Amino acid sequence: MSPILQGIITIALGVGGCIAYFYASNLVLDKVIFPPRGADPGRNINRANMVRPWLFLFPAIAALGLYLAYPVVGSFWRSLFNRNGTEFIGLGNYQKLAADDTFRQAVFNNFLWVLVVPALATFFGLMAAQLTDRIKWGNIAKSLIFMPMAISFVGASLIWKFVYANNPQIGLINAIRDAFHLQPLDPLQIPFWNNFFLMVILIWIQTGFAMVILSAALRGIPEETVEAAVLDGANPFQLFFKIKVPQIMPTIVVVWTTITILVLKVFDIVYATTGGNFGTQILPSYMMSYMFRDDGRATAVAFVIMIIVLPVMIWNIIQARKEMR
Amino acid sequence: MADLKLENIAKSYGEVSVLKDINLDIKAGELIVFVGPSGCGKSTLLRMIAGLEKISGGTLEIDGVRMNEVPPANRGIAMVFQSYALYPHMTVRDNMAFALKIAKMSKEEIDAAVEKAAKMLQLEPYLDRLPKALSGGQRQRVAIGRAIVRDPKVYLFDEPLSNLDAALRVATRIEIAQLKEAMPDRTMIYVTHDQVEAMTLASRIVVLANKGIAQVGTPLDLYERPENEFVAQFIGSPSMNLLPGEVVETGEVTTVKLARGGVARSTVPTRPEDMGLKVNIGVRPEDFVPAEGEAIYTGHVDIVEALGEVTLLYFQPEGDAAPVIAKLPGIHHDRRHSQLSLSADPAKVHLFADGRSLLYR
Ligand SMILES: Nc1ncnc2c1ncn2[C@@H]1O[C@H](COP(=O)(O)OP(=O)(O)OP(=O)(O)O)[C@@H](O)[C@H]1O
Numbered sequence: 001m002s003p004i005l006q007g008i009i010t011i012a013l014g015v016g017g018c019i020a021y022f023y024a025s026n027l028v029l030d031k032v033i034f035p036p037r038g039a040d041p042g043r044n045i046n047r048a049n050m051v052r053p054w055l056f057l058f059p060a061i062a063a064l065g066l067y068l069a070y071p072v073v074g075s076f077w078r079s080l081f082n083r084n085g086t087e088f089i090g091l092g093n094y095q096k097l098a099a100d101d102t103f104r105q106a107v108f109n110n111f112l113w114v115l116v117v118p119a120l121a122t123f124f125g126l127m128a129a130q131l132t133d134r135i136k137w138g139n140i141a142k143s144l145i146f147m148p149m150a151i152s153f154v155g156a157s158l159i160w161k162f163v164y165a166n167n168p169q170i171g172l173i174n175a176i177r178d179a180f181h182l183q184p185l186d187p188l189q190i191p192f193w194n195n196f197f198l199m200v201i202l203i204w205i206q207t208g209f210a211m212v213i214l215s216a217a218l219r220g221i222p223e224e225t226v227e228a229a230v231l232d233g234a235n236p237f238q239l240f241f242k243i244k245v246p247q248i249m250p251t252i253v254v255v256w257t258t259i260t261i262l263v264l265k266v267f268d269i270v271y272a273t274t275g276g277n278f279g280t281q282i283l284p285s286y287m288m289s290y291m292f293r294d295d296g297r298a299t300a301v302a303f304v305i306m307i308i309v310l311p312v313m314i315w316n317i318i319q320a321r322k323e324m325r
Numbered sequence: 326m327a328d329l330k331l332e333n334i335a336k337s338y339g340e341v342s343v344l345k346d347i348n349l350d351i352k353a354g355e356l357i358v359f360v361g362p363s364g365c366g367k368s369t370l371l372r373m374i375a376g377l378e379k380i381s382g383g384t385l386e387i388d389g390v391r392m393n394e395v396p397p398a399n400r401g402i403a404m405v406f407q408s409y410a411l412y413p414h415m416t417v418r419d420n421m422a423f424a425l426k427i428a429k430m431s432k433e434e435i436d437a438a439v440e441k442a443a444k445m446l447q448l449e450p451y452l453d454r455l456p457k458a459l460s461g462g463q464r465q466r467v468a469i470g471r472a473i474v475r476d477p478k479v480y481l482f483d484e485p486l487s488n489l490d491a492a493l494r495v496a497t498r499i500e501i502a503q504l505k506e507a508m509p510d511r512t513m514i515y516v517t518h519d520q521v522e523a524m525t526l527a528s529r530i531v532v533l534a535n536k537g538i539a540q541v542g543t544p545l546d547l548y549e550r551p552e553n554e555f556v557a558q559f560i561g562s563p564s565m566n567l568l569p570g571e572v573v574e575t576g577e578v579t580t581v582k583l584a585r586g587g588v589a590r591s592t593v594p595t596r597p598e599d600m601g602l603k604v605n606i607g608v609r610p611e612d613f614v615p616a617e618g619e620a621i622y623t624g625h626v627d628i629v630e631a632l633g634e635v636t637l638l639y640f641q642p643e644g645d646a647a648p649v650i651a652k653l654p655g656i657h658h659d660r661r662h663s664q665l666s667l668s669a670d671p672a673k674v675h676l677f678a679d680g681r682s683l684l685y686r
């Protein structure tokens with residue numbers, strides 16, 4: 001069968017199926033379950049109308065339940081079992097996590113990531129948005145800053161691995177050190193600080209995202225409020241921090257929380273650069289290191305991540321809604 | 326106290342010239358109103374005085390000091406925008422205090438200034454609200470308050486009332502008049518589209534048209550002695566009727582024979598060499614009276630608009646000329662489809678040749 005025909009049949013079946021579902025379910029509701037006959041037809045009609053919305057909601061609820069709610073419950077359930085999933089061990093995986101130094105290190109590192117990456121990415125994005133706004137080649141600068149968004153995390157990590165490479169012939173950092181006649185070193189093996197060198201990669205990627213959103217927000221500020229502030233004697237700094245930034249605060253919060261949620265999910269960067277060695281482990285990459293080895297423990301980590309992300313997510317949605325109003 | 330002097334002020338955006346040869350002397354304490362058709366550059370001129378727009382040519386002086394390069398905040402001006410331009414994230418109090426905080430005034434001074442302005446504008450109950458929780462009229466008062474607290478030498482208003490409904494507009498207009506009364510030595514420049522605002526508020530009106538100033542004068546000057554046809558038609562509503570004709574008698578009283586028949590007499594004096602001059606006579610609708618005997622215009626009343634206190638009568642002459650409009654006191658529904666002759670007091674008949682009034686030769 002030709003792919004076109006297949007497509008058409010799929011569309012026909014899909015659309016037809018939807019129509020058939022709504023038609024048939026309403027028919028059953030009106031004719032069989034609550035027919036407008038018998039002792040009290042008015043009450044039957046009212047009841048049918050109360051049930052009707054749920055007929056329309058059902059497919060969406062079912063799909064969401066299957067793909068969102070079930071995996072959450074399923075993961076939690078799985079995290080209560082041992083490595084092969086053969087033996088129920090209660091909260092054993094969580095206890096093991098709590099006792100594991102690497103896990104605690106990962107939590108601490110993740111804490112650093114959440115603190116630093118969204119803050120710096122948003123800050124640089126804001127600066128880039130403001131500084132590129134009024135200059136002729138601003139749009140070119142913007143495209144360049146936005147470009148890393150198009151690179152996959154793994155790709156970006158590889159690029160930065162070159163930047164950090166030990167060999168002064170390859171690594172930018174060591175080439176600079178070499179120019180000052182300093183010994184080459186591996187930045188990714190410097191304890192504690194190597195975390196920040198990895199964060200740079202994500203900041204590099206996310207600044208473009210923050211810039212684009214914040215640039216649009218800055219343009220949405222009514223020009224008159226800025227002019228009024230100029231007349232009131234505000235200097236460029238006061239204009240920016242006292243008039244412009246407060247007006248786009250809701251957008252800044254949304255950008256910030258969106259990046260925060262992302263930070264709690266990104267494992268690729270650590271995975272592709274240090275593999276979590278040299279004290280750079282974070283939760284997602286820690287989870288990945290147990291995946292397929294000890295699914296019980298991996299799902300337990302996943303669950304911990306979800307618990308951490310949840311409040312940020314709720315806050316994010318509240319802010320986004322506020323801004324939409 | 327602030328005198329303003331505009332000398333050959335010009336503005337162009339690249340190749341496009343928007344204003345040129347603007348010369349204007351404004352004395353301290355005057356309330357100058359800029360009027361003119363949309364797009365004639367009223368806002369642009371105001372923004373150049375404020376310093377928000379670069380001056381392309383000429384000099385602007387405030388109190389004898391050249392201001393062209395002085396930053397807006399140091400010109401001693403405050404501006405009220407059409408869209409209010411309140412800072413949405415600040416309370417009314419902070420909106421008004423912002424300029425003073427920037428100027429690093431002490432907290433006591435700031436509070437005193439804000440309280441005083443709030444009292445003047447009846448804004449005290451709203452001081453701790455955000456602008457979004459205010460009505461349009463209240464917002465406009467905050468915008469005015471923000472100007473007052475700075476105690477500027479010159480106030481600039483760009484169509485401050487145009488976003489308000491009719492009743493509020495009248496009330497706020499009176500408030501602005503009282504504000505001016507309370508600060509007799511402050512200079513105000515006010516841009517508006519509204520003739521009533523212009524006529525009632527202005528000590529002098531500046532009519533802008535065709536990139537320049539068409540006439541400057543007191544409201545009654547412009548009404549009674551317009552320098553040119555543009556001002557004659559721009560001031561007053563409905564606008565002045567212009568009827569073409571030819572001078573047939575010169576002297577202290579000029580007689581014009583009109584192209585559509587009819588004869589007009591005007592107290593505008595003419596010289597013997599004006600004999601046969603092609604002119605337009607101008608008569609305001611309210612100056613027409615039903616004629617007994619000699620008439621300026623005779624025609625068929627096509628439309629009658631009774632407004633209560635007055636009635637507008639529209640006469641559509643042959644061809645596509647503008648209708649002749651007469652405004653008679655009282656209600657005259659019965660004039661519809663009747664034949665009517667109109668005349669006017671010679672003292673109220675204007676004469677224009679080549680668009681310029683013969684009064685100003
Ligand atoms: N940035 C610009 N570039 C080119 N032309 C401009 C620019 N800003 C304004 N103009 C032109 O300058 C002229 C004057 O504009 P301005 O806003 O001063 O008019 P206005 O008299 O205030 O009109 P309105 O009564 O509608 O407010 C307009 O014809 C407008 O097209």
Ligand SMILES: [Mg+2]
Nearest residue numbers: 367368369483
């Ligand atoms: Mg304007």
